[in-house]
Amino acid sequence: MSDHLLSPSHRRVLDPLVTRLAPPSARASLADEVAARIARLPARQRQELGVGILLLGAKPTIALSGAGWRDLASLDPATLDTLIARWLASSVAPVRKSITALKRLTLGTYVADVATQRALGVLPPSRVQLPRVAWDGAAAGTPDDAEPIARGHERPTPRTLPAAQIVDPESLRDRVMRADAIVIGSGAGGAVVAARLTAAGHSVLVVECGDQLAFADRTEDDATLIERCYADGGARCTDDLGIPILQGNAVGGGTLINWMITLRTPAHVLDEWGREFGIEDVDAATLAPVFERLEQELRARDVPEDAHSANNRRLLDAARSLGWRHAAARINADRCLRAGTCGLGCTHGAKQDATQVHLYQALQGGARLLPRTRAERIRVVERGGPRPLKSVTVTLHDRAQRPIGTAELQAPLVICAAGAIETPALLQRSGLGGDRVGDFLRLHPTAPILGRYDEAIHAGTGIPLSAIIDEFAAIDPDGYGYWLECPPLQPTLAAVAIPTFGAAAGEWLSHLPHYGAFIALTRDGADRAHSSGRVRARRDGSISIRYRLGPRDEAHVRAATLAAARLHWAAGAREVRTVHRTPTVLRGPHETDALHARSFAPPDYQLSSAHVNGSCRMTHDRRSGGCDPTGQRWGAPGVYVADGSLLPTAPGVNPQLTVMAVADRVAARLTGTA
Secondary structure (H helix, E strand, O other), X not given: OOOOOOOHHHHHHHHHHHHHHOOOOOOOOHHHHHHHHHHOOOHHHHHHHHHHHHHHHOHHHHHHHHHOOOOHHHOOHHHHHHHHHXXXXXXXXXXXXXXXXXXXXXXXXXXXOHHHHHHOOOOOOHHHOOOOOOOOOOEOOOOOOOOOEOEOOOOOOOOOOOHHHEOOHHHHOOOEEEOOEEEEXXXXXXXXXXXXXXXXXXXXXXXXXXXXXXXXXXXXXXXXXXXXXXXXXXXXXXXXXXXXXXXXXXXXXXXXXXXXXOOOOOHHHHHHHHHHHOOOOOOHHHHHHHHHHHHHHHOEEEOOHHHOOHXXXXXXXXXXXXXXXXXXXXXXXXXXXXXXXXXXXXXXXXXXXXXXXXXXXXXXXXXXXXXXXXXXXXXEOOOOOOOOOEEEEEEEEOOOOOEEEEEEEEXXXXXXXXXXXXXXXXHHHOOOOOOOOOEOOEOOOEEEEEEEOOOOOOOOOOOOOOEEEOOXXXXXXXXXXXXXXXXXXXXXXXHHHOOOOHHHHHHHHHOHHHXXXXXXXXXXXXXXOOOOEEEEEOOOOOEEEEEOOOHHHHHHHHHHHHHHHHHHHHHOOXXXXXXXXXXXXXXXXXXXXXXXXXXXXXXXXXXXXXXXXXOOOEOOOHHHOOEOOOOXXXXXXXXXXXXXXXXXXXOOOOOHHHHHHHHXXXXXXXXXXX
């Protein structure tokens, strides 16, 4: 396969497979659209899938799968369906990975079409319609600044990053730029550090590999924006495709696409960090003013009782009926219009993401932002002193994310805040690996479970996540467990998670407006001797991500999923669907116990993650983590980490505020204000 296009040999395999993977109502152009989507994948993924497509079409593969020595195009539809089902469950990893990747691309591309979504009954975002349900769009009432939502005719007042502080990559080719500090990453951690350093008088360069999304670009089109806003165009996964990983890849990082929930780190987790990892000043009382300051900056406030979507309303009401501890969430929003598309970047400017708060503060204070600029490696250019001068080699990209050249950035301080996948890979590429850099990856493995209701839920509308159940957050003596929330059921991401294909996938999608969706999130790491996951930079520049559940973590995932099923029954669901590789559809509460016999480890169960932590964790012992208790990389003076990879353990709550608080502490030490 060429760098960009599928060959005729690929298309002879791709076209019949797409026809059978998609629902029968799929449009005639779908195979062409899938081919175009493949052409836009990152190079390694594109090449691997190209090889995989040819593998699936090879006569030996077809013969060994029981269909004889035949061409794929000669197989009748029933035989091809049987073949696909066998491949999806195959013990031959390259076969299973190839067909799984192609299935996800096919179903995601199928649902991405606006006409298809309308045919399925999916409501458009509130920006392009009059409110059709009570929680979708601004409600009538008296303006109240104590609430995070809009009332009456209020509208958000978005901020625009100052253009004078944004550096065009075209102007950087073959140049050297110098500053006091280089911050790599513009998300939760990087933006906070940049704001604090700038406020203290430091000159700062903020490096971001993704592009800047102007408000005009935030069209609420999930197919287009998932490719633009998410790492690897939304296709980032563990190596075995067992766990899709949703991370931001645009200016603002994860804060641009998260669902706004803003939670403090539980006290028992902070106590564990101090007790077992030697991290000072992280107890709840000491961090309280840090959390309070951040909450004020983010305008984090509780969601009022009348502003919960139908999906969140069911979670709250079911928890009450079961007697489980629950609460309305705090969200970082200013006059939220409840459009439901937070995961695509808020087009209204209501979400107080990094571009509206800390990155905005940094640029207003003189920091410069370098979008579409990828940090490749860090090296020391002048030795000696506590903070020797360092150089960061960067690759510059055009708006189509094609490389256009390189540049060199120099500073005595380098703060890595590119996230728990990219940060350890950058350190490894720079010869700063070792000391368990890349180990102890934590993902808060997340199990979705669907309830089908008689009435329409429209789980993609309203505030995506406005309620939480933490009854089981610390169910074992070590403080590990799980919690329950709601996800926004965006059409493309929902389609990708469907465990079936073809007509069966079409049947799942036909009920999309009637699904309520709950997610069960597990605080992984309960198996202390089990490292859970690891990140490694490959020689070709791509990244390997491996992860598997330990026995206690899998037990928590199973218990969490059973709890989510009970919630659906309590909320009045007519059936409950799990996303096992061999799907399970429960017709009544009496069938729930059957789940005890099922595996909940990937790839048997379609877990996912949007919380990526721990791969450069800070600790008092360099043999057990990548950074010292101040956040500095062991043996690399002046190189710090300030993102989720720095967390010693999984935090057990949605990590945005935790990452910001840890980054705030790193910045305080760098500015002498700790």
